[in-house]
Structure formats: structure tokens, C-alpha cells
Amino acid sequence: MASRSTDPRTGNGPSPAVDAVSLAIIEQLQEDGRRPYAAIGKAVGLSEAAVRQRVQKLLDQGVMQIVAVTDPLTVGFRRQAMVGVNVDGDLEPVAEALAAMTECEYVVMTAGSFDLMVEIVCEDDDHLLRTISTRIRAIPGVRSTESFVYLKLKKQTYMWGAREP
Numbered sequence: 001m002a003s004r005s006t007d008p009r010t011g012n013g014p015s016p017a018v019d020a021v022s023l024a025i026i027e028q029l030q031e032d033g034r035r036p037y038a039a040i041g042k043a044v045g046l047s048e049a050a051v052r053q054r055v056q057k058l059l060d061q062g063v064m065q066i067v068a069v070t071d072p073l074t075v076g077f078r079r080q081a082m083v084g085v086n087v088d089g090d091l092e093p094v095a096e097a098l099a100a101m102t103e104c105e106y107v108v109m110t111a112g113s114f115d116l117m118v119e120i121v122c123e124d125d126d127h128l129l130r131t132i133s134t135r136i137r138a139i140p141g142v143r144s145t146e147s148f149v150y151l152k153l154k155k156q157t158y159m160w161g162a163r164e165p
Helices: 020-031 037-044 047-058 090-099 127-137
Strands: 081-086 104-109 116-120 142-149
Touching: 020 037, 020 047, 037 047, 081 090, 081 127, 090 104, 090 116, 116 127, 127 142
Parallel strands: none
Antiparallel strands: 081 116, 081 142, 104 116
């Protein structure tokens, strides 16, 4: 197994160890999330049952998720933006409040010009304006926001998870 290190998502404690076989399983699922466990087992040298157990363990540990990834435009969400947020005081409650909002798909604490970066997905410009003006800016501790509206998505991939560190 790979050595345990600080979890880069939280900066706390050890992150789950992921060995080469588990990385190979992840890679198989990233190519086709509906690939049968028997086919994955053949590709990585394990039984179907062993693959099933490993996948469940990876899911339980939060190492991966198996989800349908959509193009927001095709399902009625025509406006996406990255919002930089500056906070007075403790970041944690603001990050928690943002994470609880359905429009916020991605919330990360950062170092640099912004304390938090938040990706939001909205139905249209009016929805974006309401989300930023009346919801995000209304969170106690939010000092300022800066919005970066997406004009065109050139690349969106989730294949990085199978690379060895």
C-alpha cells in the first residue's frame, strides 16, 4: 500500500492509502463508470468479488464517487461562474454555509487573493445575480466577492484521479 500522508483535501490527518491495484480500478471506472466488476477484475488481475469489495471500500473512504457527470447547459443551467470570496474572521462557517447551497458545486479554501473559491451553477443570469447578491453576500463574515463568469467550457475532465502521485 502507498504510504499515508496528510489529506490534501482537509490538511488534517492521514489520507486513505491507495495502492496500484486500487488506482487501476479507479482508472477503469473513469473510462466507463458502468464497466462490470468482472471486466475490471480481468483487467487488474482480481476476482469480481475482490473488485466489488475494493470499490465499496474506496466509496466508503471517500476516495472516489461514481456519478453521472452532465454538461450543465444541456440540463437547463446556462450560467456558471467561479466566485472569489474574501472573509472577515473564521473561514470555516462561511465555507460551510456556501457548501450547503445547492448552487455551489465546489468550495475550496485558498491562499492568495481570495479566501475561498466557489463554483456556482445557475439557470440564467438572474439566478446568478440573486445567488451572489442575496445569498452569498448575505452570509455573515463575507467581506467581498468577485465573479468570473464562464463564457465557454474548453475542458472538463476527471481523469487525474488515476495518476500515481
